[in-house]
Amino acid sequence: xxxxxxxxxxxxxxxxxxxxxxxxxxxxxxxxxxxxxxxxxxxxxxxxxxxxxxxxxxxxxxxxxxxxxxxxxxxxxxxxxxxxxxxxxxxxxxxxxxxxxxxxxxxxxxxxxxxxxxxxxxxxxxxxxxxxxxxxxxxxxxxxxxxxxxxxxxxxxxxxxxxxxxxxxxxxxxxxxxxxxxxxxxxxxxxxxxxxxxxxxxxxxxxxxxxxxxxxxxxxxxxxxxxxxxxxxxxxxxxxxxxxxxxxxxxxxxxxxxxxxxxxxxxxxxxxxxxxxxxxxxxxxxxxxxxxxxxxxxxxxxxxxxxxxxxxxxxxxxxxxxxxxxxxxxxxxxxxxxxxxxxxxxxxxxxxxxxxxxxxxxxxxxxxxxxxxxxxxxxxxxxxxxxxxxxxxxxxxxxxxxxxxxxxxxxxxxxxxxxxxxxxxxxxxxxxxxxxxxxxxxxxxxxxxxxxxxxxxxxxxxxxxxxxxxxxxxxxxxxxxxxxxxxxxxxxxxxxxxxxxxxxxxxxxxxxxxxxxxxxxxxxxxxxxxxxxxxxxxxxxxxxxxxxxxxxxxxxxxxxxxxxxxxxxxxxxxxxxxxxxxxxxxxxxxxxxxxxxxxxxxxxxxxxxxxxxxxxxx
Amino acid sequence: xxxxxxxxxxxxxxxxxxxxxxxxxxxxxxxxxxxxxxxxxxxxxxxxxxxxxxxxxxxxxxxxxxxxxxxxxxxxxxxxxxxxxxxxxxxxxxxxxxxxxxxxxxxxxxxxxxxxxxxxxxxxxxxxxxxxxxxxxxxxxxxxxxxxxxxxxxxxxxxxxxxxxxxxxxxxxxxxxxxxxxxxxxxxxxxxxxxxxxxxxxxxxxxxxxxxxxxxxxxxxxxxxxxxxxxxxxxxxxxxxxxxxxxxxxxxxxxxxxxxxxxxxxxxxxxxxxxxxxxxxxxxxxxxxxxxxxxxxxxxxxxxxxxxxxxxxxxxxxxxxxxxxxxxxxxxx
Numbered sequence: 022x023x024x025x026x027x028x029x030x031x032x033x034x035x036x037x038x039x040x041x042x043x044x045x046x047x048x049x050x051x052x053x054x055x056x057x058x059x060x061x062x063x064x065x066x067x068x069x070x071x072x073x074x075x076x077x078x079x080x081x082x083x084x085x086x087x088x089x090x091x092x093x094x095x096x097x098x099x100x101x102x103x104x105x106x107x108x109x110x111x112x113x114x115x116x117x118x119x120x121x122x123x124x125x126x127x128x129x130x131x132x133x134x135x136x137x138x139x140x141x142x143x144x145x146x147x148x149x150x151x152x153x154x155x156x157x158x159x160x161x162x163x164x165x166x167x168x169x170x171x172x173x174x175x176x177x178x179x180x181x182x183x184x185x186x187x188x189x190x191x192x193x194x195x196x197x198x199x200x201x202x203x204x205x206x207x208x209x210x211x212x213x214x215x216x217x218x219x220x221x222x223x224x225x226x227x228x229x230x231x232x233x234x235x236x237x238x239x240x241x242x243x244x245x246x247x248x249x250x251x252x253x254x255x256x257x258x259x260x261x262x263x264x265x266x267x268x269x270x271x272x273x274x275x276x277x278x279x280x281x282x283x284x285x286x287x288x289x290x291x292x293x294x295x296x297x298x299x300x301x302x303x304x305x306x307x308x309x310x311x312x313x314x315x316x317x318x319x320x321x322x323x324x325x326x327x328x329x330x331x332x333x334x335x336x337x338x339x340x341x342x343x344x345x346x347x348x349x350x351x352x353x354x355x356x357x358x359x360x361x362x363x364x365x366x367x368x369x370x371x372x373x374x375x376x377x378x379x380x381x382x383x384x385x386x387x388x389x390x391x392x393x394x395x396x397x398x399x400x401x402x403x404x405x406x407x408x409x410x411x412x413x414x415x416x417x418x419x420x421x422x423x424x425x426x427x428x429x430x431x432x433x434x435x436x437x438x439x440x441x442x443x444x445x446x447x448x449x450x451x452x453x454x455x456x457x458x459x460x461x462x463x464x465x466x467x468x469x470x471x472x473x474x475x476x477x478x479x480x481x482x483x484x485x486x487x488x489x490x491x492x493x494x495x496x497x498x499x500x501x502x503x504x505x506x507x508x509x510x511x512x513x514x515x516x517x518x519x520x521x522x523x524x525x526x527x528x529x530x531x532x533x534x535x536x537x538x539x540x541x542x543x544x545x546x547x548x549x550x551x552x553x554x555x556x557x558x559x560x561x562x563x564x565x566x567x568x569x570x571x572x573x574x575x576x577x578x579x580x581x582x583x584x585x586x587x588x589x590x591x592x593x594x595x596x597x598x599x600x601x602x603x604x605x606x607x608x609x610x611x612x613x614x615x616x617x618x619x620x621x622x623x624x625x626x627x628x629x630x631x632x633x634x635x636x637x638x639x
Numbered sequence: 640x641x642x643x644x645x646x647x648x649x650x651x652x653x654x655x656x657x658x659x660x661x662x663x664x665x666x667x668x669x670x671x672x673x674x675x676x677x678x679x680x681x682x683x684x685x686x687x688x689x690x691x692x693x694x695x696x697x698x699x700x701x702x703x704x705x706x707x708x709x710x711x712x713x714x715x716x717x718x719x720x721x722x723x724x725x726x727x728x729x730x731x732x733x734x735x736x737x738x739x740x741x742x743x744x745x746x747x748x749x750x751x752x753x754x755x756x757x758x759x760x761x762x763x764x765x766x767x768x769x770x771x772x773x774x775x776x777x778x779x780x781x782x783x784x785x786x787x788x789x790x791x792x793x794x795x796x797x798x799x800x801x802x803x804x805x806x807x808x809x810x811x812x813x814x815x816x817x818x819x820x821x822x823x824x825x826x827x828x829x830x831x832x833x834x835x836x837x838x839x840x841x842x843x844x845x846x847x848x849x850x851x852x853x854x855x856x857x858x859x860x861x862x863x864x865x866x867x868x869x870x871x872x873x874x875x876x877x878x879x880x881x882x883x884x885x886x887x888x889x890x891x892x893x894x895x896x897x898x899x900x901x902x903x904x905x906x907x908x909x910x911x912x913x914x915x916x917x918x919x920x921x922x923x924x925x926x927x928x929x930x931x932x933x934x935x936x937x938x939x940x941x942x943x944x945x946x947x948x949x950x951x952x953x954x955x956x957x958x959x960x961x962x963x964x965x966x967x968x969x970x971x972x
Contacts, residue, residue: 064969209967262968272963279959286723307951308962313722316748320715327719330706331727353709443963480704481724483683488698490707500654501699
């Protein structure tokens with residue numbers, strides 16, 4: 022800063038990490054600025070974790086409490102595990118956004134509002150009888166009221182744009198302010214604007230000007246007494262990009278197909294919160310990615326099974342209700358023993374439930390929810406970036422063992438994002454397919470002695486013509502068989518094949534001591550919250566360890582031994598105790614449950630207080 | 640294409656065919672094997688996909704790739720196969736229950752997309768495998784296990800259903816009419832896009848008498864009309880009756896044999912409206928039409944799909960790392 026400037030000195034506060042929540046009307050572009058801000062923090066070298074939170078209606082009534090859209094992120098210098106519990110900074114673009122979020126804001130925190138939106142009509146819609154900016158309601162917070170509409174209009178008064186178009190740019194003004202406060206670069210967003218508004222250069226220019234104006238205003242105005250510098254995170258060198266869980270799953274499928282040197286086929290029917298996998302793959306059709314938007318969920322899985330029979334790496338994706346519709350075809354996948362990846366992005370159920378909100382309540386459906394004896398592999402992703410690793414692993418197991426594999430993600434992971442280090446080809450796992458014998462020796466249900474997988478002789482290969490189907494098949498020959506003993510043999514072979522997947526499971530990693538008082542066992546999306554809670558608990562001197570399970574079926578072979586080294590086991594999960602039931606059934610233990618079914622992720626505070634309750638009795 | 644010579648026998652597998660003796664399916668199977676042999680395509684390029692029901696055992700009786708899938712879903716499984724590898728000749732064998740009841744949605748959307756499937760719908764007007772319940776094509780009033788007082792449901796007319804969906808190739812055959820069925824199958828095999836073929840097929844245990852009127856040597860010519868592109872719509876034992884249209888309504892006129900009046904309609908298989916009207920013919924007012932109702936050309940789904948992808952340009956050479964990095968990756972040193 023120019024030293025001769027007459028402005029008052031702005032203090033630069035250095036922080037380790039911070040949680041920010043953008044909130045506004047669902048038409049205010051909140052998700053957009055949230056993602057841009059997240060990218061900027063990542064590029065600046067911070068670790069981060071994001072949580073979009075939006076209503077299920079495409080456009081809920083403007084200004085209403087139900088129409089508030091939020092985007093929360095946490096960023097900082099060490100491994101940020103979750104998007105944070107209570108925001109340090111709230112950006113409220115309208116009164117409804119303030120009303121909905123204020124209960125989660127601690128006194129003394131920063132609230133930045135668009136004061137122009139606090140007009141009588143909007144206040145009434147948000148349930149305020151008086152203006153909270155004026156009546157002292159917010160006296161205990163550090164409030165910055167900025168007339169963002171007015172400033173945006175002033176910036177664009179000569180742009181030639183109509184007023185509604187001008188006001189659509191206001192979210193970029195707020196973003197400019199935030200970039201200044203946190204010392205973040207504008208360039209990534211400017212580049213993004215240039216690409217996004219390529220066809221409407223006047224809007225590109227307007228958004229860019231508004232973004233810069235917000236930044237310049239903060240620099241010049243004296244309402245801010247502080248800016249913050251968040252310490253950088255020590256990360257491994259390499260190329261990074263910010264990915265949501267859904268994007269990560271999509272890129273994993275493409276990667277798997279490339280490693281296999283096969284076409285990817287993705288049959289899918291739109292469903293929240295899994296549709297972004299479909300959207301992402303649609304952009305890569307020219308890269309040997311065949312995407313088929315089907316008439317329904319059943320067709321989605323059936324086209325994929327067909328494509329697997331035709332030699333593609335086949336996958337389908339859905340959410341809970343869609344998984345239910347796919348169940349019959351999953352049974353077909355089990356009996357025909359074709360590779361298939363099924364990504365299930367769990368949401369709050371049953372039925373339509375809370376369709377945009379998160380849960381972990383499809384575990385039992387995934388592991389057990391089929392007719393007949395039909396085991397398949399189920400693995401769960403632990404973080405947005407881990408959706409890549411997990412989906413890639415699912416594809417690897419699917420082709421190695423010739424089986425359907427379910428990947429469990431959820432709304433929290435699918436919408437949340439974090440920096441993803443782009444792997445080098447040599448770092449990726451090797452894909453193996455069962456050997457295909459010479460045509461004369463081929464039998465459809467002959468098996469690899471190691472994995473019990475049958476050969477993948479796909480339609481079109483000369484000399485391997487054969488028939489498969491839902492009817493029970495004779496061992497080895499694959500002819501239709503009604504023989505009682507053969508059915509039992511085949512049932513056991515299918516079960517044994519899935520059981521042998523334990524060979525793929527690494528030893529269970531324990532965070533903390535290998536034995537002791539309490540082990541927190543989690544699976545899937547609770548990884549960040551559990552890790553943070555357990556770390557904090559140990560800093561308080563509590564003897565607690567944690568283990569996070571990825572392989573839900575089959576379970577890790579050492580899990581029973583690991584669990585029995587602890588006196589107590591706590592299983593936090595976003596359902597009524599589904600994994601707890603599996604653990605009880607598998608190891609004859611009685612774990613303690615911590616269960617949350619609110620459409621919101623379990624947070625580290627909740628887990629920490631449960632740990633304290635168990636270990637200290639308070 | 641390889642120039643190969645195959646016979647129907649080459650398409651018959653070793654395993655025994657298990658339909659009821661006298662079932663209409665045997666005749667259709669023989670015609671399909673003959674048709675495939677005549678196409679000049681090797682075995683491995685054929686995939687026969689089915690759902691559930693008597694007709695759906697078909698893939699086991701074909702020496703090709705075959706997939707006996709689940710109830711109603713054959714068009715979906717087959718669509719996945721076709722889109723994955725458009726070089727394959729993909730045939731769907733389904734029935735009135737499998738294709739129009741539980742699987743109606745998939746047949747409907749396969750036709751809408753015009754994906755390259757040959758859909759053979761064997762219409763025996765009954766659920767035979769589950770032992771005789773009313774199906775969506777069971778004629779109103781028929782007594783079945785689920786309609787002891789006679790069905791009250793209005794039946795589907797499968798060929799007309801497909802014409803109503805603007806299917807580019809629609810035909811109706813009869814199990815015992817080898818020449819007709821074979822002609823239809825051959826045209827269907829050469830058709831690009833969805834070919835929908837309804838085949839009347841009697842079921843010995845349940846609908847043995849269903850199509851007798853169309854098979855009786857003495858009477859059949861008064862009960863059915865064979866439609867042929869470019870030929871006048873004439874029928875009757877003495878070929879003395881013809882179809883005319885007045886104010887878009889069909890009617891029958893009689894005339895002296897050999898003396899076909901000018902107002903007898905000449906069939907045009909490219910005319911969707913005519914196909915719709917003729918396919919609606921019901922006994923006893925009208926003769927039952929058999930033959931190719933509709934045959935027109937339009938781009939198939941797989942053509943449109945891969946042409947669109949080709950227009951984007953080949954990005955396959957992209958390194959995986961570049962692809963994963965996308966436009967907004969950053970480097971940490």
